[in-house]
Amino acid sequence: MEEDDGAMCGKFLGSLYSSSVVRAAKRGNCNRVKGIWEPTDIRINTLNLETVMSWRAPVIKNNTHTVYYQVESKNYGSWDAEDACQHILKTFCAMEKMKESDFIAMGFPIYARVRASLANVTSNWVETRRQHRPSEEGKIDAPLINNISMLNNDTLILDLSFPETPYKAGTHRLRADDSKLNLGVQVNVRIEKLKVNKIISKPSYRISNVHLQQNTVYTVSVLSVVRGGSSPVPNIKRFEKKGENIYILEEIPTSTSPDEATKSIKPTTEFKFKGDGSTRF
Structure with missing residues (x-):
């Protein structure tokens, strides 16, 4: 069964001008986006117990649309959306969820991830390369x-x-x-x-x-x-x-x-x- 154009765009997220995405874009689908890169250079830093995640915007050729970002975080277990960092334009996010618990005193690590979206195209999640412990690294x-x-x-x-x-x-x-x-x-x-x-x-x-x-x-x-x-x-x-x-x-x-x-x-x-x-x- 042949995939529809939206599925092809989703399947090849992060690829550089894959032939399937190019064909879909030429037919007017995916808002003519020829592929979307994931955010890069993911970093996390704590200053005065304020923890901030930052990243570099993806490079998208011939793009005239706005790129938005979503951020999620966790200590352990499942991912939680950072409410203040959904559908944002900026390339950094203050980790508000971290303020809702006593994770500082307990020494819990922070894990965070971000993804980019453009029109109806969404990139894969990109996680921080390692855990971040504010009590040890801030x-x-x-x-x-x-x-x-x-x-x-x-x-x-x-x-x-x-x-x-x-x-x-x-x-x-x-x-x-x-x-x-x-x-x-x-x-x-x-x-x-x-x-x-x-x-x-x-x-x-x-x-x-x-x-x-x-x-x-x-x-x-x-x-x-x-x-x-x-x-x-x-x-x-x-x-x-x-x-x-x-x-x-x-x-x-x-x-x-x-x-x-x-x-x-x-x-x-x-x-x-x-x-x-x-x-x-």
Whole structure:
């Protein structure tokens, strides 16, 4: 039994100008689409516990129609549609389904897949090549430096605030360093002229044995450090000691928002966690 034109288009999705698709297109079927490629370069990234999937649009020759995308995700079991990423034009998707469970605390992996559709032609599903674990691979933006002070003329104290996450306690969104999230966030601090390059932790972000010179400008930069690696960019402040006081001269905020991060997502890399290993997901 000979296949109809729609079946031929579906059968040869992702092929490059197969003869059957070309014949169907010439007869006016499939909206004259000569084949549709699948999305490529599928990536998944987590920043501030916001997980985003991205991909490259398929290359379709002689096409004048709009390509739409559908995204599905799962931890285990069956696939669930990402409600905000159905019939979309953009080539990235914020994984809203992941926010509906406590998968972060449990350390569940994320699997995701996407397919392209054009008129009545739909590509095969394309999955991420491997599972993604936000608790192990995600990154956190650098904290803001709210204030810098001295204790006993030899201990530098940093007042830091970390970025908010999608997770809430009551009506308040939890910040990345909140103990409820159990991310084990640490801070990499560098201070020019003092040759300081240290990892510090809560409850107080202090650096001992610091001897500041009078009327000298110092630059301090901070990065959040978690299992997935360091912040994409640091936050920086310049300060100067005059008498017994520290004066903050300038702040250079360079944090990357989740939306900005999706525009240039790069594959996550392995990172050796510098904590004591006591925090687990």
